[in-house]
Amino acid sequence: LDQRDGWIWFDGQLVPWKEAKIHVLTHGLHYGSSVFEGERAYGGQIFKSTQHSERLKRSAQILDFEIPYTVAEIDAAKRLVLEKNGLTDAYLRPIAWRGSEMLAVAAQQNKIHLAIACWEWPSYFDQAQKMKGIRLDIAQYRRPDPATAPSTAKAAGLYMICTISKHQAEKKGYADAMMLDWQGRVAECTGANIFFIRDGVVHTPIADCFLDGITRQTVIELAKRRGLEVAERRIMPEELAGFSECFITGSAAEVTPVSEIGPYRFQPGAITKALMDDYSAEVQPKSKAA
Numbered sequence: 648l649d650q651r652d653g654w655i656w657f658d659g660q661l662v663p664w665k666e667a668k669i670h671v672l673t674h675g676l677h678y679g680s681s682v683f684e685g686e687r688a689y690g691g692q693i694f695k696s697t698q699h700s701e702r703l704k705r706s707a708q709i710l711d712f713e714i715p716y717t718v719a720e721i722d723a724a725k726r727l728v729l730e731k732n733g734l735t736d737a738y739l740r741p742i743a744w745r746g747s748e749m750l751a752v753a754a755q756q757n758k759i760h761l762a763i764a765c766w767e768w769p770s771y772f773d774q775a776q777k778m779k780g781i782r783l784d785i786a787q788y789r790r791p792d793p794a795t796a797p798s799t800a801k802a803a804g805l806y807m808i809c810t811i812s813k814h815q816a817e818k819k820g821y822a823d824a825m826m827l828d829w830q831g832r833v834a835e836c837t838g839a840n841i842f843f844i845r846d847g848v849v850h851t852p853i854a855d856c857f858l859d860g861i862t863r864q865t866v867i868e869l870a871k872r873r874g875l876e877v878a879e880r881r882i883m884p885e886e887l888a889g890f891s892e893c894f895i896t897g898s899a900a901e902v903t904p905v906s907e908i909g910p911y912r913f914q915p916g917a918i919t920k921a922l923m924d925d926y927s928a929e930v931q932p933k934s935k936a937a
């Protein structure tokens with residue numbers, strides 16, 4: 648990924664892709680002082696760009712640093728890098744971190760950096776294939792207690808247990824892993840939120856110790872717009888046997904049906920399909936009023 652041609656927005660400049668480098672003594676690398684975003688552009692428009700930029704700023708503040716750009720400046724930088732790379736349908740990855748002036752746990756004077764990369768990552772259009780659903784493992788690690796980790800920040804450090812869990816799942820032939828929370832309730836996947844359907848009602852865990860995804864919020868709104876009841880509640884893993892459909896949501900995953908979680912089986916059905924269609928329609932670029 649680091650050997651491509653293209654441009655990366657780096658501390659206010661557009662730099663050639665291969666030259667967007669940092670020093671090995673970067674605080675963000677040693678101590679996890681790094682926050683990021685994952686978002687998509689559809690037809691040249693970044694879906695909910697401002698919400699993502701706001702979350703990036705907020706994630707940094709939770710980690711006790713301030714990104715030296717405003718939300719409007721971050722939004723503009725994302726549009727600029729997308730345009731410079733000649734992309735209209737792409738994934739964007741803004742990342743902010745503490746620099747390399749000092750290497751110790753405390754590094755209050757270190758410079759705060761911001762970089763934004765983007766690359767082509769088409770959304771999965773083959774609906775029939777997608778409706779077969781993906782298979783999920785149940786992760787060994789749990790989402791931490793919010794008293795233990797800054798669980799509402801999209802912080803790089805929180806992804807350590809996600810990478811381990813996803814690797815373990817992949818080694819067993821699964822696409823991803825569902826994680827429980829510190830209390831043993833269903834939480835989310837390693838990079839996406841999770842939803843279940845039973846008797847026409849949409850169920851999803853309360854986002855009290857994991858990311859309340861922008862896609863999660865969008866899908867809840869879309870379900871309500873369809874007149875569906877949405878129950879945000881505590882879901883125990885034993886309950887999975889009673890759900891008929893399951894899907895995961897995320898900026899990258901969009902709405903992806905699930906067919907299997909450990910011993911539990913689901914049949915992606917009409918509600919999942921309807922919400923996939925609604926989401927595809929929702930992300931389409933809004934025509935600019937003349």
Ligand code: PMP
Pocket residue numbers: 685835836837838839840857858859860861862863896897898899
């Ligand atoms: N949970 C985790 C751990 C994630 O990495 C993501 C992807 N950012 C999500 C949930 C979904 O968030 P969003 O819908 O805002 O992309």
